Amino acid sequence: MVNVTMAGGEKSGKTTLASKLGKKGTESDITLYNFTKGENILTIVDPIGYPKSPKPLVNGVNMSDVVVFCVSATGLDARAGECIILMDLLRPRHGIITITRTDESNPYAVEELSSKIKALTKGTAMEGWEIIPTSTKSFEGVDRLKDRLFELDNLLKKEYVSHVSKPVRIPIDHHFNVTGIGCVVLGYVLQGTVNIHDKLMVYPLKQEAEVRSIQMQDNDVKQSKAGDRVGLALKGVQSKDLDRGFIISASETVADTLKLKCRTARFKGEFNAGDKVHLYVGLQSTPALVTGIKGAAATASNSNYEVDIKTDKEVAYNPGDMFLLSKLDDPKQRFLASGTP
Ligand SMILES: Nc1nc2c(ncn2[C@@H]2O[C@H](COP(=O)(O)OP(=O)(O)OP(=O)(O)O)[C@@H](O)[C@H]2O)c(=O)[nH]1
Numbered sequence: 001m002v003n004v005t006m007a008g009g010e011k012s013g014k015t016t017l018a019s020k021l022g023k024k025g026t027e028s029d030i031t032l033y034n035f036t037k038g039e040n041i042l043t044i045v046d047p048i049g050y051p052k053s054p055k056p057l058v059n060g061v062n063m064s065d066v067v068v069f070c071v072s073a074t075g076l077d078a079r080a081g082e083c084i085i086l087m088d089l090l091r092p093r094h095g096i097i098t099i100t101r102t103d104e105s106n107p108y109a110v111e112e113l114s115s116k117i118k119a120l121t122k123g124t125a126m127e128g129w130e131i132i133p134t135s136t137k138s139f140e141g142v143d144r145l146k147d148r149l150f151e152l153d154n155l156l157k158k159e160y161v162s163h164v165s166k167p168v169r170i171p172i173d174h175h176f177n178v179t180g181i182g183c184v185v186l187g188y189v190l191q192g193t194v195n196i197h198d199k200l201m202v203y204p205l206k207q208e209a210e211v212r213s214i215q216m217q218d219n220d221v222k223q224s225k226a227g228d229r230v231g232l233a234l235k236g237v238q239s240k241d242l243d244r245g246f247i248i249s250a251s252e253t254v255a256d257t258l259k260l261k262c263r264t265a266r267f268k269g270e271f272n273a274g275d276k277v278h279l280y281v282g283l284q285s286t287p288a289l290v291t292g293i294k295g296a297a298a299t300a301s302n303s304n305y306e307v308d309i310k311t312d313k314e315v316a317y318n319p320g321d322m323f324l325l326s327k328l329d330d331p332k333q334r335f336l337a338s339g340t341p
């Protein structure tokens with residue numbers, strides 16, 4: 001299975017392309033699309049609430065192995081720039097750029113836009129991402145894009161093998177109550193193996209839950225492993241006590257004060273001690289206060305320094321987890337910095 005998120009500015013063709021890649025499933029501020037071909041399963045996240053809010057896109061990137069960055073053949077907009085900055089902060093493992101709506105343009109203009117994107121992403125985490133022109137009208141490139149995603153699925157299957165024996169971690173992306181079944185959560189198994197009747201902790205709640213049943217692609221299974229998307233029926237917790245980003249895990253640190261080793265966003269991203277920011281980690285998010293900054297000034301792009309943070313809500317994390325700081329009121333570019341504990 002390969003988890004893909006669509007990224008890109010307004011009207012960049014994200015939703016139309018997602019709907020051509022898979023069949024619509026779960027819907028909230030993100031919409032999930034699924035497609036199965038033999039052993040290959042694609043799940044595609046369309047962050048429909050973006051760009052109004054950055055959260056759906058940040059969640060999408062943090063729940064995916066691959067980002068498909070869409071740029072309309074009609075050109076780049078400010079939000080496309082914001083997406084490039086986000087990719088550079090979160091550094092997704094794999095990415096593909098697609099120039100969409102090519103039927104509305106011409107090959108010469110597409111080639112020119114392709115050069116412009118290459119220049120803009122040079123030196124960022126997106127440098128080297130393959131560029132595939134697509135159109136959902138003429139179907140140019142759509143099969144090529146699908147084939148590339150299947151190739152990545154095969155590669156990821158090998159990468160996930162080493163995660164199967166690790167302690168279990170499943171961030172919850174959706175949760176609800178089902179009559180007669182109880183609390184059901186949806187999420188990706190980031191690492192480890194989960195079995196029916198396993199007793200696991202839910203963080204930051206620090207409450208134990210027993211796995212009553214496991215579903216994958218609407219079928220009941222006894223076990224799921226790293227890389228799988230699952231639906232779990234849980235005993236011991238209630239849907240109303242959960243939030244997106246709560247994590248079913250063997251072990252997490254839970255805290256509301258953090259010390260992060262941070263790197264500032266390119267182009268912009270200034271912030272100071274005393275600033276109110278919005279913090280993201282995994283699929284969790286919370287308002288937070290910057291209580292102190294040590295080391296090189298947080299104004300120069302790509303500089304490294306230490307940031308002290310006090311969050312409004314407790315967050316659950318593991319040592320390598322990437323935190324993201326943003327300022328929601330900045331009209332142009334909302335991402336400030338990323339860092340690890
Ligand atoms: N001609 C043509 N139009 C397209 C193509 N893909 C999308 N469109 C149109 O372009 C517009 C934007 O497409 P969407 O898929 O909604 O783009 P989006 O990025 O999801 O847009 P927002 O979520 O609203 O920011 C719509 O009117 C689509 O019908 C394409 O390949 N060819």
Ligand SMILES: [Mg+2]
Nearest residue numbers: 014015016048
């Ligand atoms: Mg859309």
